[in-house]
Amino acid sequence: MLPNRWNLPDLGFGVGLRSVHYDYILENFPPVDWFEVISENYLSQGGYSFYALEKIRERYPIVTHGVSLSIGSTDPLNFTYLERLKRLADLMDTPWVSDHICWTGVNGRNTHDLLPILYTEETLGHIVKRIRTIQDFLGRRVVLENVSTYVEFAASTMPEWEFIARMAEDADCGLLLDVNNVFVSAFNHNFDAKEFIDAIPADRICQYHLAGHTHKGTHIIDTHSDHVVEGVWELYRYAYSRSGGRATLLEWDEDIPSFEVVHAEALKARAYRDNAHAEGAGSGSAIVSTQKSEQQLLHAFANEYD
Amino acid sequence: MNMINKAHEPLPLADFQRWMVSVVTHFGTDDQAWNSDVATAELSHDRALHNVLPSKTLTEYDRIGIYRRMYFLRMRDSLAVDFPSVLHLLGKPQFEELTEQYFTAHPSNSYTLNDTGLKFPSFVRSTTLPDKEFIAQLAELELAISAVMEAPEVPPISAVDIAGIPPDAWDTAIFTAVEAFSLHEFAYPVHDYFCAVEDKHNEFPNIQPHPNFVYIHRSNFHTQHYALRAEEYRLLELLIQGTTLGEAFEAVQQVFTNKQTNLEELQARISSRFQEWIMNGVFAAIRT
Ligand SMILES: [Fe+2]
Numbered sequence: 001m002l003p004n005r006w007n008l009p010d011l012g013f014g015v016g017l018r019s020v021h022y023d024y025i026l027e028n029f030p031p032v033d034w035f036e037v038i039s040e041n042y043l044s045q046g047g048y049s050f051y052a053l054e055k056i057r058e059r060y061p062i063v064t065h066g067v068s069l070s071i072g073s074t075d076p077l078n079f080t081y082l083e084r085l086k087r088l089a090d091l092m093d094t095p096w097v098s099d100h101i102c103w104t105g106v107n108g109r110n111t112h113d114l115l116p117i118l119y120t121e122e123t124l125g126h127i128v129k130r131i132r133t134i135q136d137f138l139g140r141r142v143v144l145e146n147v148s149t150y151v152e153f154a155a156s157t158m159p160e161w162e163f164i165a166r167m168a169e170d171a172d173c174g175l176l177l178d179v180n181n182v183f184v185s186a187f188n189h190n191f192d193a194k195e196f197i198d199a200i201p202a203d204r205i206c207q208y209h210l211a212g213h214t215h216k217g218t219h220i221i222d223t224h225s226d227h228v229v230e231g232v233w234e235l236y237r238y239a240y241s242r243s244g245g246r247a248t249l250l251e252w253d254e255d256i257p258s259f260e261v262v263h264a265e266a267l268k269a270r271a272y273r274d275n276a277h278a279e280g281a282g283s284g285s286a287i288v289s290t291q292k293s294e295q296q297l298l299h300a301f302a303n304e305y306d
Numbered sequence: 307m308n309m310i311n312k313a314h315e316p317l318p319l320a321d322f323q324r325w326m327v328s329v330v331t332h333f334g335t336d337d338q339a340w341n342s343d344v345a346t347a348e349l350s351h352d353r354a355l356h357n358v359l360p361s362k363t364l365t366e367y368d369r370i371g372i373y374r375r376m377y378f379l380r381m382r383d384s385l386a387v388d389f390p391s392v393l394h395l396l397g398k399p400q401f402e403e404l405t406e407q408y409f410t411a412h413p414s415n416s417y418t419l420n421d422t423g424l425k426f427p428s429f430v431r432s433t434t435l436p437d438k439e440f441i442a443q444l445a446e447l448e449l450a451i452s453a454v455m456e457a458p459e460v461p462p463i464s465a466v467d468i469a470g471i472p473p474d475a476w477d478t479a480i481f482t483a484v485e486a487f488s489l490h491e492f493a494y495p496v497h498d499y500f501c502a503v504e505d506k507h508n509e510f511p512n513i514q515p516h517p518n519f520v521y522i523h524r525s526n527f528h529t530q531h532y533a534l535r536a537e538e539y540r541l542l543e544l545l546i547q548g549t550t551l552g553e554a555f556e557a558v559q560q561v562f563t564n565k566q567t568n569l570e571e572l573q574a575r576i577s578s579r580f581q582e583w584i585m586n587g588v589f590a591a592i593r594t
Pocket of ligand 1: 178
């Protein structure tokens with residue numbers, strides 16, 4: 001087990017903050033270790049959302065997690081966006097700023113999706129330069145997350161895990177390892193998820209993501225609409241046994257259940273983490289069994305997608 | 307990696323990205339999207355087909371199609387959140403058709419989905435939809451409500467401040483509204499329609515010209531919308547423009563006193579409405 005190379009804090013087990021839970025959190029202040037917030041929802045710093053965030057910030061650590069950095073786009077960096085992001089990051093005093101290894105559009109057009117990267121030397125050089133610029137501008141460690149993808153390209157010259165490892169080293173950035181996304185892409189592209197995890201420099205992992213997905217038979221869609229499946233928990237345990245203590249966060253974005261259910265799902269990670277520690281210490285590797293998932297409730301989006 | 311039967315061929319990053327966005331944001335069939343002029347200007351159909359790898363279960367079209375389908379659903383849902391009453395009026399099939407036309411004309415160029423609907427009212431006016439002016443004004447009302455919801459919080463004047471104003475200073479008092487406030491005049495009964503969608507006890511109006519006056523206001527993070535009479539609208543309009551209270555009352559009385567409305571009734575009504583605005587926290591400051 002390697003320590004995180006920048007000694008960024010292991011924040012424990014957190015939950016992605018969603019607006020449906022604001023009132024519950026502000027009334028009950030549940031014993032959650034930390035919250036991750038979608039940066040774009042708070043950049044205007046107005047309305048009830050921002051008020052709720054400021055109140056929550058008084059009691060919990062907050063990490064900002066963006067979806068619009070578009071690090072891989074050939075468009076110029078959007079410094080209006082980055083200025084607002086910096087202001088939010090400073091206000092929240094986030095220990096790092098995260099976003100995704102993807103691009104969201106080009107020629108000024110935003111698809112609002114996490115589009116797949118072409119894994120080439122050209123893309124690598126382009127992204128590395130941009131990460132360095134952004135890291136300097138924000139004055140904080142940038143931490144980038146692997147995304148779920150549904151397509152691969154013949155023009156790519158290296159596998160995703162090699163691209164990510166080289167990107168992190170060359171740009172000197174952190175990584176957010178989303179084990180559900182590894183699971184989803186491994187199924188969609190028929191690769192070995194453990195080979196992916198083995199290639200990721202463990203000392204650059206600053207955070208883990210866990211989430212549910214929707215299995216369509218021929219492929220898996222990353223919907224964040226359900227409990228975490230057993231295979232993803234197993235990958236988390238595996239990754240954890242390599243990296244050790246890192247902030248872990250559960251994402252739930254569609255068919256969002258009560259806060260207690262989401263929090264309980266996040267806390268299941270503790271059992272896998274303990275198990276990974278035990279394994280790391282050489283005392284066996286039995287998988288701790290977890291509650292069976294409740295009946296899957298598919299959101300309209302997941303249902304409608306076919 | 308699934309390097310199924312396709313040799314590596316270098317591809318400039320910018321060409322690839324422009325191609326991908328043109329296909330993902332095209333609302334036609336897969337065939338139409340891959341063969342559109344915009345897409346083939348970046349990569350020929352064959353070149354693009356060579357670059358996209360199939361999986362064991364999905365074709366090249368299927369795999370890119372996942373992104374295409376999700377783009378449509380995301381954009382439609384984004385508009386549906388902004389314009390629930392327009393969706394109610396048009397019904398889902400027509401709303402979806404309009405979504406496609408709208409985002410073809412005005413693709414998002416903002417980092418936030420909150421901005422995607424800003425050009426929707428003017429776009430609706432440019433269509434051949436029957437009742438397009440009604441729909442455009444309904445959309446403007448819905449945008450205005452969202453804007454008030456997201457406005458910065460400014461504390462209203464307190465009861466202590468109000469109590470401290472000497473009685474003879476009210477006549478020359480000048481008011482400033484809080485940021486989470488807006489005032490609107492519509493030529494169509496779009497507020498009546500909005501209220502009917504919100505609460506099934508309200509009746510749907512006829513879609514014919516009939517003025518609706520509305521103010522939208524947020525207090526303690528609860529956003530409310532209130533119907534106004536013409537004279538109340540005029541009074542509030544004058545006040546937020548910086549007219550003194552005395553002059554505003556005077557102007558409203560001159561315009562709105564007629565055979566049907568006697569002066570005392572009008573004064574009583576607008577005075578009580580004015581007090582209601584003060585109590586509701588519409589004003590951030592009073593200058594005397
Ligand atoms: Fe994630």
